[in-house]
Structures are given as structure tokens and as C-alpha cells.
Amino acid sequence: MIIVMERNALPEHLQVVKERLQDKGFKVHLSQGVERTIIGAIGDKTPALMELFETMPGVEKVVPIMQxxxxASREFQMEPSIIKVGNTEIGSGQVQIIAGPCAVESRENFLEIAKLVKEAGATMLRGGAFKPRTSPYSFQGLEKEGLEILAEARALTGLPVVTEIMDTRLIEMVAGFADILQVGARNMQNFFLLRELGKVNKPVLLKRGASATIEEWIMAAEYIISSGNNQVIMCERGIRTFENYTRNTLDLSAVPLIKQLTHLPVMVDPSHGTGKWKLVEPMAMAAVAAGCDAIMVEVHQNPSEALSDGPQSLTPERFEKMVSKIRTIASSRG
Amino acid sequence: MIIVMERNALPEHLQVVKERLQDKGFKVHLSQGVERTIIGAIGDKTPALMELFETMPGVEKVVPIMQxxxxASREFQMEPSIIKVGNTEIGSGQVQIIAGPCAVESRENFLEIAKLVKEAGATMLRGGAFKPRTSPYSFQGLEKEGLEILAEARALTGLPVVTEIMDTRLIEMVAGFADILQVGARNMQNFFLLRELGKVNKPVLLKRGASATIEEWIMAAEYIISSGNNQVIMCERGIRTFENYTRNTLDLSAVPLIKQLTHLPVMVDPSHGTGKWKLVEPMAMAAVAAGCDAIMVEVHQNPSEALSDGPQSLTPERFEKMVSKIRTIASSRG
Amino acid sequence: MIIVMERNALPEHLQVVKERLQDKGFKVHLSQGVERTIIGAIGDKTPALMELFETMPGVEKVVPIMQxxxxASREFQMEPSIIKVGNTEIGSGQVQIIAGPCAVESRENFLEIAKLVKEAGATMLRGGAFKPRTSPYSFQGLEKEGLEILAEARALTGLPVVTEIMDTRLIEMVAGFADILQVGARNMQNFFLLRELGKVNKPVLLKRGASATIEEWIMAAEYIISSGNNQVIMCERGIRTFENYTRNTLDLSAVPLIKQLTHLPVMVDPSHGTGKWKLVEPMAMAAVAAGCDAIMVEVHQNPSEALSDGPQSLTPERFEKMVSKIRTIASSRG
Amino acid sequence: MIIVMERNALPEHLQVVKERLQDKGFKVHLSQGVERTIIGAIGDKTPALMELFETMPGVEKVVPIMQxxxxASREFQMEPSIIKVGNTEIGSGQVQIIAGPCAVESRENFLEIAKLVKEAGATMLRGGAFKPRTSPYSFQGLEKEGLEILAEARALTGLPVVTEIMDTRLIEMVAGFADILQVGARNMQNFFLLRELGKVNKPVLLKRGASATIEEWIMAAEYIISSGNNQVIMCERGIRTFENYTRNTLDLSAVPLIKQLTHLPVMVDPSHGTGKWKLVEPMAMAAVAAGCDAIMVEVHQNPSEALSDGPQSLTPERFEKMVSKIRTIASSRG
Incomplete structure (x- = not known):
């Protein structure tokens, strides 16, 4: 790290900071300018140490050098990670398409939509059994029954299923049914949940928090990986900004950034990322052009009857059209 | 709710929407304009229903009427809630001052700072035993040992203690030691945790999520209250914006807004809200002038040695000065 | 507009609002619910009127119906606008590529880069003669000399030139040299400038303000069009969010949104939109896949010597590679 | 500045960067770590230079050291600036109160409200003659007639007047009537306007742009001061965030920050900062407690008839109550 001393820092302040750095095992280099002294502190330390120095007398600011x-970093592992899910792979070049309704609403409906999206080109299924809802008065999911329906749909279609996990107490149950465990945006910094998922031998789909920086999002992945599970898939689903025509602002620059900074595969969810079905197809095409490994979209037989997220759900017909367009883009992105 | 039909909506679209509304138990009023038809739908329904109508053919948008x-609302309970904690009350006019280090670091240190902040005017103690940290490599708290130290400090000082709860599996343990259970900003929408806290007979301090709207924050309180626990204290701790001189942007307008919209008491945390100890005193004074019921600040004997949040921690001397200033403001805010 | 009365609004409040609406020429429809009265006010009025009603006693909120x-709207003009610039067209299906350095730095350099980008596939030239710089101590542009160089480059290459206009006093001068007048993000709500540009017979490239909503951006276009000039090209260049790996967050959902809401062509500037040259190519590809009509990028022979925006500038070689990739995407977006 | 080299930077890259720095007049200090080399470059250079180095091969990032x-900085001038306006002073300890309607709507109305606010305790008058409006169809101000009315109100009350200047061509005219020239939030980075205002011998009230960082806002002041006019008053008026209960999020931490970083006085505008009159009083009290030098609020005889900003305007009665409360807070803030 770099420590910038205040313009009027006393020599004894400088001395104390230097000694403290050496105590903590840093190699110290001084750069004495006309107006300020700058200290280069070389050593591989945790970010928490930086804060300490920031509070010492005479210190103006501390600048991190290391990520x-x-x-999770590219420096740690040069080659991109490929995550195996059933017979498919995420991160190996082909664009995977995960589709299904926001929530599993009934056995009959889910089995039907599962067949429809498979025929239209989906390579995995999605559906929530436990739903995070802003209001306690909204539909909260079918819970265990929903998980059983998901498993039945997998048996029927042969497609792997993705579903959300919201509480540490449910990991065992959900992992018993699902192929990929999804951490929702609201739980991206639920550190107990992340650590427990690090002990599971299943891929984890980690959604970006609505106000998480790229760095915080990667740090959330770091929690899972450092606890023992390196099968992490990053999913961009829009960040919260001042714009309100869209539900969120889909940050597609996250796609090339995650690929440059980490070795993890990246998925994009244009349904939550925009909140409007009319924007799903163009944004899915854009996400593929930007280089993503997978697209996750909400599809519902009858969006006007959906128990959640109807306005952002595609009909099966529109989904089929979208699949065809993103396949064309995928083959031309080089 | 109000349903605005598209300019070129067909009469049959209108008819279907009308029938659907009546099916769901709404009273329907049509306003036929030159360019558009607007439907007033009267009925006390959940927000989930709004989404349904948004997806129907011919519908341009749906506008909520009811909060x-x-x-949690003022309409539900006119008189402000007063939360009793030990011998003190939050919400009854006197400004409570919660102080202590970010994390409980050791028994000796915590007991010392507890005595110091009590002498300087604190009316409650704070200290984290479980710490949410962005990095898995940072200090994560003393866990159960930390809780025991908190309880000892309470016995020593007679002051109630506030500490954070991060996981549903720990509620029983934490509630056995603490007087107020704090839900951190990152867990504001951890709905399983909120629901479980609704079953506990202890006050809950609910921090605003860094990117939560006022409405979402109140809805999080609604989860707790509707699950059975109406002892909720709202705590503004800064929201995430583009500004980066400060760690967060402390949104003090939340103070009068929460008081106008709900019957719940409001606390302000200027330490996390700014991230810089030099801003803590002026922002604490501003928060009290804006009408808050309590202030929570981080105090550490030696901020340069703190295991977390040193840069935003006051020394005991600065804390004492701040207490005196906010007492003066409190007595003059009328 | 819709007026929602407060729960406890008095009948006389309702009466006054009703009469006021009728005075202003609105047709009034009442919807009397159990808890609240809602007034549908039908009439084609300016947004300023809405504010008036919001302040009347008994009124809880006012909800706009009309955009x-x-x-600028699609309802006003169904077919998309095509803007002619020299021999090229923006909005007619082919993706235009505008390229050049951030600022015109010298005659020699600019003429050279102009030839290079033309050979690499650019269809228009860009270069700033007047530069908006955050610091008064940064390079502010060559001013009139820069405009003359731009004109010479146009003569040399046959490509139209785009340059920024920052002050009403300079419109005549800049319009005498440039083919497209650019309004920068910082001037998007410089209403005097917008109105004066409405009187010029040249296309105007209107960049989105860094914190402008889609609606405000379209309203800025409305200023130009309603003053007499309907040759407006919208340019998305990133919005300001909390994310700081990128200079701005490029909001590509603006591309399909502008196309759905207005008849105007849409351009994307991935150079300012990301601030990092490594992200320019993937984001340009994404923008084209999302449906944009043109891409504007910064290209410099030697980015490390550029007087501004070096870090986001492509070299001519990288630019050529990007052109080839976006041409492929363009032909496969259908 | 600090230059951090990439992990795998070649020795020749390092050499080139070093030489380049020396060419530009920097003193160079190397810190060679196990993984990376860090270069401390000492010298007082413009920010534009930093960008150059960011693009050089082998460079990972460049970190600024100097503000x-x-x-505008405290380092340049230790003692706070006091701005004289007529017989009053901004920045000398007493809280000035600027009041009046958003826009000058008619001679009769303005003279009346001017007398009312003076009686209620205002020490300066505000009123817009030129109004920046999002819609071209909204009231744009009385222009020159409005300026004449302002001058008449000053003669009548003896209070100085503040009004907005929106275009370089109007500076002479507006400066002929007003005591303080206001730069609105939308023009905070209208650099031509700022430079011209640097040549005027009148105080300039510089509003913070809705998405301007504290640093950019101070840089805008730097434009005015470096052009010759050091009478700059900073005005916080709310920033744009995701929150939508309020029109903007009033960032009161800007008050102590501007005072710590610069020598300029700070004003707060809680009317635009919240957009709701019910929040104006508590936020004005908070602003004063935070240490501001002046408050600017909108007051209108009949907010429901105001041609702009009615919802955020106080009535004269509420204004009088607010004045009394902020006077009490001012006297107790110490």
C-alpha cells in the first residue's frame, strides 16, 4: 500500500508510521517531496491493515495497491474456469440458456413450461421455490413442494435446474434437489450463507447485489471459494441507479470486466436487469455480444397470470425468437 | 390502483381488464378521455396484483395508490411507538446515545471503553461479536466470546447493549445476551432473518440497506411487525451514491420522512454514514436537529489499533465533546 | 393526470380541487373508494400544472398519465427519423462509425489519424476543438484553429465531421465548420444552448447527461425540436453510478428504450461510457447487438501522448479490429 | 503521483516510464516489491498528466496524491473567506437566510412576498427571472422584466437579491440588477459561463450539480477563482440518487467537508434538496447544526398557485416559524 503523509506532518509522525509498518512486516520505501512524504509499503497484507494506518497522526490517505x-483472480488462475452442470458446461464457449418462470407456481404449470422452454432451446431450467419478496404480503414460494416439482421437471426434460437458496438452514434441503444453487442479489453479502455454500459440492450462481461494486461482488465469490467451493458462476442482473424507466440498470461492462479480473464464468439476467419484457431480447443479444457465457431469462405461459415478475417475463413464442437471435449473435461474436 | 390503457388499446382489451378487476374484487371506475382510457380500481389488495395487470394487452401502466x-404506517397507529430498553426509552423525546467500538476486540478493551463512554454520556453500549466483512480475510468477530464480554459490560455499567445478528441459526444465542438485536444494512432484505426476529420478544434495530429506498426499508420493518414483533427501531446509516469523499451519503431527510410515514423511532449512525471521524460530530448534531431519537457512534480508545472501522471512530475525548454538543442541540430543537 | 386525495381529505377540499381542474379545462371523473377518492383529470396539459394540484389541501399525490x-415521441411520428449527413445517413439501418481523437491536438496529428481511421472503416470523423475539462488547468482545446483543422480533414477524407459546441456565442462559428454539432453531457440541460441549436439547420448530436433520466434526455431533444430543428441524434455515453472500475456505467438499455419511445436515431459512445480501452470493443459490439444506429469511439495514434482521454482511446490497429467485429455483429443482428 | 506497475511489467517498460517522468520534470522514487514495482513521482503537475502515464505499457494504475x-483550498488560504453582500456578510458566523419564490411571477406578487419574508426574518431575497425548466412547454421566467422587479424589491426592502444566470450573453444584463449571481445545478460545469463569471466583480453562488462529486464542485469554483473572482459561495442543493420519496438527496456532509477542504462559505437549499415543504424545516435545522453559513428557501404566498416548485415552497407563516427555529439552533451550535 501507499501511505501519503499530510503536508504538515511532523517528523515524529513519519517515524511512528514507519516503525508500525515494519512491525507489521512491511518493507518501507520513502519518497520525500517538496510538499509531502509518500511511503511505499511493500508486503502482502489484508485490507483491514490499511484502515489502521489511515487513522495514524500525520497520515492523509492510504492507497491500496493489491486487489x-x-x-478468484486471473493472477491466481490464468485459464478460465469451466463449471460442469449435468451434461452441460458453463464457461467453455457455448452460450447456455437458462429459462423458466420466476416462481414455481404449480406442478402442472411448471412441467408444461419446462417442456416448452426446452423445445425452444433452453439448456437449463430455472424456477424459484423460495422467493425473496419486498412485501411480506406477497407470494413467498411453494417451498419444499416447489423443490419436488423442480426435480420432477428435471427428470422429465433432462435439463439441470437452478433455484434460489435464502437461508443457511435450508442448504441441505435445497442442495438435495437443485443442480445449481442461486444466491440472490439481496443475499450477495449474507456472509454466513456464502461460507456455508463454500462447503457444498454444487455450483453456486452468485447474483450481483443491486448496489454492489464489481470488487465487492468478486469478494463475495472469494468467500465461497476460500471456504472450499470453486464452482462459482457470476450473474449480472442490474444495479440500482436513478433511472426509473427500467427496474435496474443492466451493467453489461461487468461481463468483460469479470472476465479480465477473474477466471470465473459470467451469466446475464436481462429479465431482472430491465424489468420489461420488451427490453429482454435486445439486452440478451447485447449481453452475448459482450461475451457472456450464459443468459438467464424468465418465461411464463401467461405473464398476466404470473404470481411474480409478470411484466418482465417472455411468452414461450417470444423466448423461442430470442433464442434464435442470440444463437446467431453467439456464432458471430468470434 | 389506477390502470392507464394504451392510446390504441382495443375495446376488447378494455373489457378483459375490467372483468379481471371485478373477478379480483375491485370496484371499477372508467374515465374515458380523448386519447386514453383510465381505470380507477378501488380495493385493498396486495402489490403483487398490480404486476398482473401491467402485463395485460392494451395496458400502458399501472399506478399504485395505496402505500x-x-x-408500520402512521395511518395504522397515530401515536409514535416508544421502545423500552432496560430503564431507558427510545422514541419518548430524550435523545439516546449508543456508543462503543465497531467490534468487541478483547475483554479488557471492551470493559474499559464501556466505562469511558458511560462516563462521557452514553446511554447504551454497542459492539459487534459477529462482524459482516467485505473480505473473508478480515477479522470476523469474537463470536460467542464477544457476546459474553458484552453481557459483562452491561453488568458493570448498567447500560443496555446492542449487537448484530447475522444468521437465523444464531438468534437464540444472541438474544440470550443482547438487549437490542441489530440487523445490519447488508441483511435488511434477509427475509428469513426478519421473519424469525418477528418471533422474538426483543427490540430490533433495523439498519437501512445501502441502496434501499425508504419504502423498501419500511417494508422490511413490516416483515418484522407482521410476524409479531412491533419493537422496531429504524436506523439511517447512509446510502450508496457516486460521492466518494464519504464512505456513504448520510440521508438525513430519512429522519423526518420515517416520522411522517410511520410510528417507529429513528436512530442515526453518523460513523458508518460518513466513514470519517471528522464528520461524525457535525453530522450527529445535524441528525439531532432533524429530529432523530437516538445517535449511534463508534468510539475506540485507540482508533489506529482498531480491528475494524478505525477511520470513523471517535476517541473517548472527542466523543465526550460531541455528547455535550448534541445535548445542547437537543434541548434547543423544540 | 390522476389526483389521489388523502385518506382524511374533507369534502370541501375535494370540491375545490374539482373546480380548479374544471377551470383549467380538464374533464373530471371521480372514483370514490372506501378509504380514498381518486380523481381522473382528462386533458392535454403541460407538466407544470401537475405541481399546482400537488400543493392543494387534501391532495396526497398527483400521477402523470401523458408522457x-x-x-420527439413515437406517437407524434411513427416512422423512424433518418438524419442525412453528407452522403451518409444515421438511422437508416447501416451502423455509422464515428472515430477520431478526443481533442484536435495539432494539424499534422489530426490529418494523419483522420486518414488512418478512414482506412480502418470509419464513416465520420470526431475531434474536439473546444474541450470541457473538469480542471481549469487542463488543455482546453485549440478553439478556432481546431475547427479549421477539422475542415481540412473533411476535405482530405471526404468524411463528415462532428465537434462539440459549448457556448451560444460560438454557434455560428462552429456551425460554419462542422457537419454535426455535438452537445456534451454537461450541457444536456443548457437550455439556452438547446434553444439556439433549434434554430440551426444542422444535425445535433445530443449526449445524455451523466445523471439524466431517459425522460429528461428526451425532453432536452424536445427543446431542440420544438425550436425548429428536428435533426436530433441521441447519444448514450454512460451514466454516473457508484461503480468505480469504470468511468461511467454505459446504459445500453437506453438503445431499445429510445427506439421504443421516440423516432430519433441512437448512437453509443463506449469510450466515455467505460473510460477503459479494454472495454471499448466488447461494449461497442454489445451496443450494435442492442440495435444502435452508430458508434462513436476515440482513436489516437499514441494514447500515451494524448492531451486528453488517453486511457480510453484505441490505437488505429485495435480500432480496425473492432470495426470488423461490429460489422459482423451488425449483419447478424437481423 | 504514484504509478503502480503491472505484476508482469518488463524492465524496459519500467525504464520508459521512469524516463518519461523525468522528462516531465518529476523526481522519481522506486519501491521494488516482491510482486510489483511502485513509482513515487514527486512534482506539482496538472491532473491531465496522470492520464498519460495510465496508458503506458506495463502500467497498472496511477494514483493521484495532490488535490x-x-x-479554493484551505492549504492555499487558511482563514475562511467572508463574502460581503450589501450590508451583510456570508461566512462570518451569522446564518444568512435567503428567501423568496422560485420564480418572479409578477411585480405585485413579488413585492408583497419580499416584504413578508423580510418581516419574517429573511436577510436576502431570491427569485428567478430566467428559469431552467426540464420542459420547453413550462414557464421560462419573466426575463428582463423579472430583473427589474427584483431591483425594485431590493429598493423597497433594502435586502440584497440573488438571481440565476444561465447564459454568457446575459451576464452584463443580470449583473446590472443582481447582488449575487447564481449558477444553477445544471450549469455547474458550463465552463464558459464559469470563466466569464470569473471576470465579474460580484459574488457568485455556485450550486452543486445533481451528480457532481465534491471534488468536481470545488473544481468548478476553481474555474471562477482562477479567472479572477474569489467571491464564491458554495450551495448544496441535493444530489441525485435512487431514492424517490424526495426530489433529491440533500447531502449535508458536504457542509463540513467544504469547510475542511476549502476556505469558501457554504449555503444549503433544503427546498430543492428535498422537493417537499414538509421536509424543509427539519432539514434547514439540520443544515444549520451541521455548520452552514446560509440557508436558501422558497417561500410563496400561495404555493398552489406558484408557476414553479409549488410543492417545495413554504407559506410565509411556516417560513417565519422556521426562521425562529433555525435562529435557536444557530445560537446553540457553538
């Missing part, structure tokens, strides 16, 4: 993530 | 929160 | 823009 | 502002 705070390690095991 | 989505009920039990 | 505030008219001449 | 980019000079003449």
Missing part, C-alpha cells in the same frame, strides 16, 4: 481478492 | 406498508 | 414529450 | 484544486 483484495486472490483465489 | 404497500400497513402495520 | 411530457410530444414532438 | 486537483489549489486556489
Amino acid at each position: 483484495p481478492f486472490k483465489m | 404497500p406498508f400497513k402495520m | 411530457p414529450f410530444k414532438m | 486537483p484544486f489549489k486556489m
Whole structure:
């Protein structure tokens, strides 16, 4: 790290900071300018140490040099990670398409939509059994029954299923049914949940929090990986900004950034990322052009009857059209 | 709710929407304009229903009329709630001052700072035993040992203690030691945790999520209250914006807004809200002038040695000065 | 507009609001619910009127029905606008590529880069003669000399030139040299400038303000169009969010949104939109896949010597590679 | 500045960067770590230079050391600036109160409200003659007639007047009537306007742009000061965030920050900062407690008839109550 001393820092302040750095195992280099002294502190330390120095007398600011993530980084692992899910792979070049309704609403409906999206080109199924809802008065999911329906749909279609996990107490149950465990945006910094998922031998789909920086999102992945599970898939689903025509602002620059900074595969969810079905197809095409490994979209037989997220759900017909367009883009992105 | 039909909506679209509304138990009023038809749908329904209508053919948009929160609202309970904690009260006019280090670091240190802040005017103690940290490599708290130290400090000082709860599996343990259970900003929408806290007979301090709207924050309180626990204290701790001189942007307008919209008491945390100890005193004074019921600040004997949040921690001397200033403001805010 | 009365509004409040609406020429429809009265006010009025009603006693909120823009809207003009610039067209299906350095730095350099980008596939030239710089101590542009160099480059290459206009006093001068007048993000709501540009017979490239909503951006276009100039090209260049790996967050959902809401062509600037040259190519590809009509990028022979925006500038070689990739995407977007 | 080299930077890259720095007049200090080399470059250079180095091969990032502002900084001038306006002073301890309607609507109305606010305790008058409006169809101000009315109100009350200047061509005219020239939030980075205002011998009230960082806002002041006018008053008026209960999020931490970083006085505008009159009083009290030098609020005889900003305007009665409360807070803030 770099420590910038205040313009009027006393020599004894400088001395104390230097000694403290050496105590903590840093190699110290001084750059004495006309107006300020700058200290280069060389050593591989945790970010928490930086804060300490920031509070010492005479210190103006502390500037990090190292990225705070390690095991998720490209420097740690040069070749991109490929995550195996059933017979498919995420991160190996082909664009995977995960589709299904926001929530599993009934056995009959889910089995039907599962067949429809498979025929239209989906390579995995999605559906929530436990639903995070802003209001306690909204539909909260079918819970265990929903998981059983998901498993039945997998048996029927042969497609792997993705579903959300919201509480540490449910990991065992959900992992018993699902192929990929999804951490929702609201739980991206539920550190107990992340650590427990690090002990599971299943891929984890980690959604970006609505106000998480790229760095915080990668640090959340670092929690899972450093706890023992390196099968992490990053999913961009829109960040919260001042714009309100869209539900969120889909940050597609996250796609090339995650690929440059980490070795993890990246998925994009244009349904939550925009909140409007009319924007799903163009944004899915854009996401593929930007280089993503997978697209996750909400599809419902009858969006006007959906128990959640109807306005952002595609009909099966529109989904089929979208699949065809993104296949064309995928083959031309080089 | 109000349903605005598209300019070129067909009469049959209108008819279907009308029938659907009546099916769901709404009273329907049509306003036929030159360019558009607007439907007033009267009925006390959940927000989930709004989404359904948004997806119907011919519908341009749906506008909510009712606030989505009920039990937290001023309309539900006119008189402000007063939360009793030990011998003190939050919400009854006197400004409570909660102080202590970010994390409980050791028994000796915590007991010392507890005595110091009590002498300087604190009326409650704070200290984290479980710490949410962005990095898995940072200090995560003393856990159960930390809780025991908190309890000892309470016995020593007679002051109630506030500490954070991060996981449903720990509620029983934490509630056995603490007087107020704090839900951190990152867990504001951890709905399983909120629901479980609704079953506990202890006050809950609910921090605003860094990117939560006022409405979402109140809805999080609604989860707790509707699950059975109406002892909720709202705590503004800064929201995430583009500004980066400060760690967060402390949104003090939340103070009068929460008081106008709900019956719940409001606390302000200027330490996390700014991230810089030099801003803590002026922002604490501003928060009290804006009408808050309590202030929570981080105090550490030696901020340069703190295991977390040193840069935003006051020394005991600065804390004492701040207490005196906010007492003066409190007595003059009328 | 819709007026929602407060729960406890008095009948006389309702009466006054009703009469006021009728005075202003609205047709009034009442919807009397159990808890609240809602007034549908039908009439084609300016947004300023809405504010009036919001302040009347008994009124809880006022909800707009009509979009505030008219001449820019799809409802006003169904077919998309095509803007002619020299021999090229923006909005007619082919993706235009505008390239050049951030600022015109010298005659020699600019003429050279102009030839290079033309050979690499650019269809228009860009270069700033007047530069908006955050610091008064940064390079502010060559001013009139820069405009003359631009004109010479146009003569040399046959490509039209785009340059920024920052002050009403300079419109005549800049319009005498440039083919497209660019309004920068910082001037998007410089209403005097917009109105004066409405009187010029040249296309105007209107960049989105860094914190402008889609609606405000369209309203800025409405200023130009309603003053007499309907040759407006919208340019998305990133919005300001909390994310700081990128200079701005490029909001590509603006591309399909502008196409759905207005008849105007849409351009994307991935150079300013990301601030990092490594992200320019993937984001340009994404923008084209999302449906944009043109891409504007910064290219510099030697980015490390550029007087501004070096870090986001492509070299001519990288630019050529990007052109080839976006041509492929363009031909496969259908 | 600090230059961090990439992990795998070649020795020749390092050499080139070193030489380049020396060419530009920097003193160079190397810190060679196990993984990376860090270069401390000492010298007082413009921010534009930093960008150059960011693009050089082998460079990972460049970190600024010096604040980019000079003449506005506390380091440049230790004692706070006091701005004289007529017989009053901004910045000398007493809280000035600027009041009046958003826009000058008619001679009769303005003279009346001017007398009312003076009686209620205002020490300066505000009123817009030129109004920046999002819609071209909204009231744009009385223009020159409005300026004449302002001058008449000053003669009548003896209070100085503040009004907005929106275009370089109007500076002479507006400066002929007003005591303080206001730069609105939308023009905070209208650099031509700022430079011209640097040549005027009148105080300039510089509103913070809705998405301007504190640093950019100070840099805008630096434009005015470096052009020759050091009478700059900073005005916080709310920033744009995701929150939508309020029109903007009033960032009161800007008050102590501006005072710590610069020598300029700070004003707060809680009317625009919240957009709701019910929040104006508590936020004005908070602003004063935070240490501001002046408050600017909108007051209208009949907010429901105001041609702009009615919802955020106080009635004269509420204004009088607010004045009394902020006077009490001012006297107790110490």
C-alpha cells in the first residue's frame, strides 16, 4: 500500500508510521517531496491493515495497491474456469440458456413450461421455490413442494435446474434437489450463507447485489471459494441507479470486466436487469455480444397470470425468437 | 390502483381488464378521455396484483395508490411507538446515545471503553461479536466470546447493549445476551432473518440497506411487525451514491420522512454514514436537529489499533465533546 | 393526470380541487373508494400544472398519465427519423462509425489519424476543438484553429465531421465548420444552448447527461425540436453510478428504450461510457447487438501522448479490429 | 503521483516510464516489491498528466496524491473567506437566510412576498427571472422584466437579491440588477459561463450539480477563482440518487467537508434538496447544526398557485416559524 503523509506532518509522525509498518512486516520505501512524504509499503497484507494506518497522526490517505481478492483472480488462475452442470458446461464457449418462470407456481404449470422452454432451446431450467419478496404480503414460494416439482421437471426434460437458496438452514434441503444453487442479489453479502455454500459440492450462481461494486461482488465469490467451493458462476442482473424507466440498470461492462479480473464464468439476467419484457431480447443479444457465457431469462405461459415478475417475463413464442437471435449473435461474436 | 390503457388499446382489451378487476374484487371506475382510457380500481389488495395487470394487452401502466406498508404506517397507529430498553426509552423525546467500538476486540478493551463512554454520556453500549466483512480475510468477530464480554459490560455499567445478528441459526444465542438485536444494512432484505426476529420478544434495530429506498426499508420493518414483533427501531446509516469523499451519503431527510410515514423511532449512525471521524460530530448534531431519537457512534480508545472501522471512530475525548454538543442541540430543537 | 386525495381529505377540499381542474379545462371523473377518492383529470396539459394540484389541501399525490414529450415521441411520428449527413445517413439501418481523437491536438496529428481511421472503416470523423475539462488547468482545446483543422480533414477524407459546441456565442462559428454539432453531457440541460441549436439547420448530436433520466434526455431533444430543428441524434455515453472500475456505467438499455419511445436515431459512445480501452470493443459490439444506429469511439495514434482521454482511446490497429467485429455483429443482428 | 506497475511489467517498460517522468520534470522514487514495482513521482503537475502515464505499457494504475484544486483550498488560504453582500456578510458566523419564490411571477406578487419574508426574518431575497425548466412547454421566467422587479424589491426592502444566470450573453444584463449571481445545478460545469463569471466583480453562488462529486464542485469554483473572482459561495442543493420519496438527496456532509477542504462559505437549499415543504424545516435545522453559513428557501404566498416548485415552497407563516427555529439552533451550535 501507499501511505501519503499530510503536508504538515511532523517528523515524529513519519517515524511512528514507519516503525508500525515494519512491525507489521512491511518493507518501507520513502519518497520525500517538496510538499509531502509518500511511503511505499511493500508486503502482502489484508485490507483491514490499511484502515489502521489511515487513522495514524500525520497520515492523509492510504492507497491500496493489491486487489483484495486472490483465489478468484486471473493472477491466481490464468485459464478460465469451466463449471460442469449435468451434461452441460458453463464457461467453455457455448452460450447456455437458462429459462423458466420466476416462481414455481404449480406442478402442472411448471412441467408444461419446462417442456416448452426446452423445445425452444433452453439448456437449463430455472424456477424459484423460495422467493425473496419486498412485501411480506406477497407470494413467498411453494417451498419444499416447489423443490419436488423442480426435480420432477428435471427428470422429465433432462435439463439441470437452478433455484434460489435464502437461508443457511435450508442448504441441505435445497442442495438435495437443485443442480445449481442461486444466491440472490439481496443475499450477495449474507456472509454466513456464502461460507456455508463454500462447503457444498454444487455450483453456486452468485447474483450481483443491486448496489454492489464489481470488487465487492468478486469478494463475495472469494468467500465461497476460500471456504472450499470453486464452482462459482457470476450473474449480472442490474444495479440500482436513478433511472426509473427500467427496474435496474443492466451493467453489461461487468461481463468483460469479470472476465479480465477473474477466471470465473459470467451469466446475464436481462429479465431482472430491465424489468420489461420488451427490453429482454435486445439486452440478451447485447449481453452475448459482450461475451457472456450464459443468459438467464424468465418465461411464463401467461405473464398476466404470473404470481411474480409478470411484466418482465417472455411468452414461450417470444423466448423461442430470442433464442434464435442470440444463437446467431453467439456464432458471430468470434 | 389506477390502470392507464394504451392510446390504441382495443375495446376488447378494455373489457378483459375490467372483468379481471371485478373477478379480483375491485370496484371499477372508467374515465374515458380523448386519447386514453383510465381505470380507477378501488380495493385493498396486495402489490403483487398490480404486476398482473401491467402485463395485460392494451395496458400502458399501472399506478399504485395505496402505500404497500400497513402495520408500520402512521395511518395504522397515530401515536409514535416508544421502545423500552432496560430503564431507558427510545422514541419518548430524550435523545439516546449508543456508543462503543465497531467490534468487541478483547475483554479488557471492551470493559474499559464501556466505562469511558458511560462516563462521557452514553446511554447504551454497542459492539459487534459477529462482524459482516467485505473480505473473508478480515477479522470476523469474537463470536460467542464477544457476546459474553458484552453481557459483562452491561453488568458493570448498567447500560443496555446492542449487537448484530447475522444468521437465523444464531438468534437464540444472541438474544440470550443482547438487549437490542441489530440487523445490519447488508441483511435488511434477509427475509428469513426478519421473519424469525418477528418471533422474538426483543427490540430490533433495523439498519437501512445501502441502496434501499425508504419504502423498501419500511417494508422490511413490516416483515418484522407482521410476524409479531412491533419493537422496531429504524436506523439511517447512509446510502450508496457516486460521492466518494464519504464512505456513504448520510440521508438525513430519512429522519423526518420515517416520522411522517410511520410510528417507529429513528436512530442515526453518523460513523458508518460518513466513514470519517471528522464528520461524525457535525453530522450527529445535524441528525439531532432533524429530529432523530437516538445517535449511534463508534468510539475506540485507540482508533489506529482498531480491528475494524478505525477511520470513523471517535476517541473517548472527542466523543465526550460531541455528547455535550448534541445535548445542547437537543434541548434547543423544540 | 390522476389526483389521489388523502385518506382524511374533507369534502370541501375535494370540491375545490374539482373546480380548479374544471377551470383549467380538464374533464373530471371521480372514483370514490372506501378509504380514498381518486380523481381522473382528462386533458392535454403541460407538466407544470401537475405541481399546482400537488400543493392543494387534501391532495396526497398527483400521477402523470401523458408522457411530457410530444414532438420527439413515437406517437407524434411513427416512422423512424433518418438524419442525412453528407452522403451518409444515421438511422437508416447501416451502423455509422464515428472515430477520431478526443481533442484536435495539432494539424499534422489530426490529418494523419483522420486518414488512418478512414482506412480502418470509419464513416465520420470526431475531434474536439473546444474541450470541457473538469480542471481549469487542463488543455482546453485549440478553439478556432481546431475547427479549421477539422475542415481540412473533411476535405482530405471526404468524411463528415462532428465537434462539440459549448457556448451560444460560438454557434455560428462552429456551425460554419462542422457537419454535426455535438452537445456534451454537461450541457444536456443548457437550455439556452438547446434553444439556439433549434434554430440551426444542422444535425445535433445530443449526449445524455451523466445523471439524466431517459425522460429528461428526451425532453432536452424536445427543446431542440420544438425550436425548429428536428435533426436530433441521441447519444448514450454512460451514466454516473457508484461503480468505480469504470468511468461511467454505459446504459445500453437506453438503445431499445429510445427506439421504443421516440423516432430519433441512437448512437453509443463506449469510450466515455467505460473510460477503459479494454472495454471499448466488447461494449461497442454489445451496443450494435442492442440495435444502435452508430458508434462513436476515440482513436489516437499514441494514447500515451494524448492531451486528453488517453486511457480510453484505441490505437488505429485495435480500432480496425473492432470495426470488423461490429460489422459482423451488425449483419447478424437481423 | 504514484504509478503502480503491472505484476508482469518488463524492465524496459519500467525504464520508459521512469524516463518519461523525468522528462516531465518529476523526481522519481522506486519501491521494488516482491510482486510489483511502485513509482513515487514527486512534482506539482496538472491532473491531465496522470492520464498519460495510465496508458503506458506495463502500467497498472496511477494514483493521484495532490488535490486537483489549489486556489479554493484551505492549504492555499487558511482563514475562511467572508463574502460581503450589501450590508451583510456570508461566512462570518451569522446564518444568512435567503428567501423568496422560485420564480418572479409578477411585480405585485413579488413585492408583497419580499416584504413578508423580510418581516419574517429573511436577510436576502431570491427569485428567478430566467428559469431552467426540464420542459420547453413550462414557464421560462419573466426575463428582463423579472430583473427589474427584483431591483425594485431590493429598493423597497433594502435586502440584497440573488438571481440565476444561465447564459454568457446575459451576464452584463443580470449583473446590472443582481447582488449575487447564481449558477444553477445544471450549469455547474458550463465552463464558459464559469470563466466569464470569473471576470465579474460580484459574488457568485455556485450550486452543486445533481451528480457532481465534491471534488468536481470545488473544481468548478476553481474555474471562477482562477479567472479572477474569489467571491464564491458554495450551495448544496441535493444530489441525485435512487431514492424517490424526495426530489433529491440533500447531502449535508458536504457542509463540513467544504469547510475542511476549502476556505469558501457554504449555503444549503433544503427546498430543492428535498422537493417537499414538509421536509424543509427539519432539514434547514439540520443544515444549520451541521455548520452552514446560509440557508436558501422558497417561500410563496400561495404555493398552489406558484408557476414553479409549488410543492417545495413554504407559506410565509411556516417560513417565519422556521426562521425562529433555525435562529435557536444557530445560537446553540457553538
